[in-house]
Amino acid sequence: MSTSSTGAAAAPVTGNAVAIKNFAFSPATLQVKAGTTVTWTNQDTDAHTVTSAASGGPLHSAALATHAAYSYTFTKPGTYAYICTIHPFMTATVEVTR
Amino acid sequence: MRHAGWFGGAVVLTVASGEVISHIADSRDTNAGAAAGAAAAVSGALRFVQVSDSHIGFQGPANMDVAGSFNEAINQVNSLGFRPDFVMHSGDLTHLSTAGQFDQVKQMMTGMKTDRVFTVPGEHDSIGDAGRAYRRTFGMGTLGDGWYSFDTHGVHFIALVNTLSLEKLGHLGNAQIDFVRKDLAGLPSDTPVVVFSHIPLFAMYPKWGWSTDDALKVIALLRRFSSVTCLNGHVHQLFTKTEGNITFHSATTTAYPLPKPGRAPAPTPQVVPARQLKDALGIRSVGYRQGDRELAIKDQRLA
Numbered sequence: 001m002s003t004s005s006t007g008a009a010a011a012p013v014t015g016n017a018v019a020i021k022n023f024a025f026s027p028a029t030l031q032v033k034a035g036t037t038v039t040w041t042n043q044d045t046d047a048h049t050v051t052s053a054a055s056g057g058p059l060h061s062a063a064l065a066t067h068a069a070y071s072y073t074f075t076k077p078g079t080y081a082y083i084c085t086i087h088p089f090m091t092a093t094v095e096v097t098r
Numbered sequence: 099m100r101h102a103g104w105f106g107g108a109v110v111l112t113v114a115s116g117e118v119i120s121h122i123a124d125s126r127d128t129n130a131g132a133a134a135g136a137a138a139a140v141s142g143a144l145r146f147v148q149v150s151d152s153h154i155g156f157q158g159p160a161n162m163d164v165a166g167s168f169n170e171a172i173n174q175v176n177s178l179g180f181r182p183d184f185v186m187h188s189g190d191l192t193h194l195s196t197a198g199q200f201d202q203v204k205q206m207m208t209g210m211k212t213d214r215v216f217t218v219p220g221e222h223d224s225i226g227d228a229g230r231a232y233r234r235t236f237g238m239g240t241l242g243d244g245w246y247s248f249d250t251h252g253v254h255f256i257a258l259v260n261t262l263s264l265e266k267l268g269h270l271g272n273a274q275i276d277f278v279r280k281d282l283a284g285l286p287s288d289t290p291v292v293v294f295s296h297i298p299l300f301a302m303y304p305k306w307g308w309s310t311d312d313a314l315k316v317i318a319l320l321r322r323f324s325s326v327t328c329l330n331g332h333v334h335q336l337f338t339k340t341e342g343n344i345t346f347h348s349a350t351t352t353a354y355p356l357p358k359p360g361r362a363p364a365p366t367p368q369v370v371p372a373r374q375l376k377d378a379l380g381i382r383s384v385g386y387r388q389g390d391r392e393l394a395i396k397d398q399r400l401a
Contacts, residue, residue, distance in 0.1 A: 022363055022364050022366070023363075023364030023365065023366065024364070044366070045158040045159065045160065045366070045367060046158070046366065046367055047193065047194055047222075047225075049225060049226065051226075053265070055263075060226070061226075062225075062226060063194045063195065063225045063226065065157075065194070066158070083264075083265070083266075085221065085224075085225060085226070085264060086221050086222060086225060087221075087306075087307060087365070088221075088264035088265060088266050088267070088307055089266050089267075089304075089305065089306060089307040091266070
């Protein structure tokens with residue numbers, strides 16, 4: 001079912017920005033160094049959230065209306081999976097390295 | 099004489115004078131249009147209304163006035179020609195779960211001429227707080243995370259919450275499934291059962307989250323009943339599916355249309371011309387007469 005999104009997630013991208021567009025996080029896999037502040041910007045007409053997939057995870061945005069943004073500074077290395085709680089089929093990951 | 103012909107029932111969809119009408123085919127009743135009306139004409143019959151996905155607070159080109167559309171839906175409920183026993187709103191009352199949006203939709207719904215208003219939460223009503231703001235406004239007297247059941251006119255109703263702790267699909271959780279198990283235990287198998295949930299309990303289109311990952315555990319508990327009707331919202335379009343004695347009916351929306359499964363890259367609010375918007379919005383009335391096997395379901399476009 002989700003071959004296209006799995007395919008998109010295959011290639012990690014470096015940077016510090018994630019676009020929320022067409023009900024997807026882009027890039028689906030973002031690689032950053034510890035200490036980087038990542039900013040998500042909603043470019044859709046519907047609202048989205050940036051929320052850690054596991055309970056207790058650090059990502060917990062409010063509902064982002066169109067053009068709204070959310071930022072988080074990753075201090076610890078690790079793999080951070082997150083979803084949009086309104087559209088939980090939207091999944092993505094931030095990989096934080098030293 | 100048990101329910102002999104019952105298992106061969108088929109859903110018939112017809113369009114009559116601009117109304118999309120669905121009901122279960124029945125040898126005694128071949129006129130789809132008469133189904134809801136016939137039940138309504140008999141005193142003592144149960145008549146209720148389902149409205150869904152009002153998204154109060156949504157702002158976008160797909161509907162520049164969702165509050166206005168919801169008001170029209172309320173007026174339509176009040177112009178049915180009968181006073182429904184209750185109105186069920188099957189979720190996404192609000193768009194962003196704010197206190198102001200919950201207050202607004204609750205106040206608007208007091209304008210509906212009915213004895214009781216019930217709700218189940220949508221994922222838009224549970225943003226960021228696992229449904230706490232929703233339950234403060236609408237959860238009085240409910241159990242667990244907001245689920246409950248009640249009986250009226252010989253029908254057993256169960257209202258489920260499948261929009262919390264989402265992981266790709268809707269989710270019920272073991273506590274709620276235990277509630278359903280205990281709730282159904284001891285209920286005679288010929289009791290008609292109606293189940294409300296926001297997200298479909300069947301796999302309508304899992305790629306867009308239009309399914310509930312642990313629904314089969316509840317479906318298994320419902321299989322022994324001779325008539326089960328599952329009514330959901332979430333997908334903003336009419337859709338019916340029958341599995342043995344269980345029939346699933348997705349309701350339309352009062353806010354804005356969504357694409358048919360797979361017909362667009364994502365379930366994005368659809369911008370359509372104003373006339374077509376009204377065709378996509380509507381309400382559903384349901385009639386049931388004690389002793390009947392099936393509920394009569396009638397979907398009406400926003401006039």
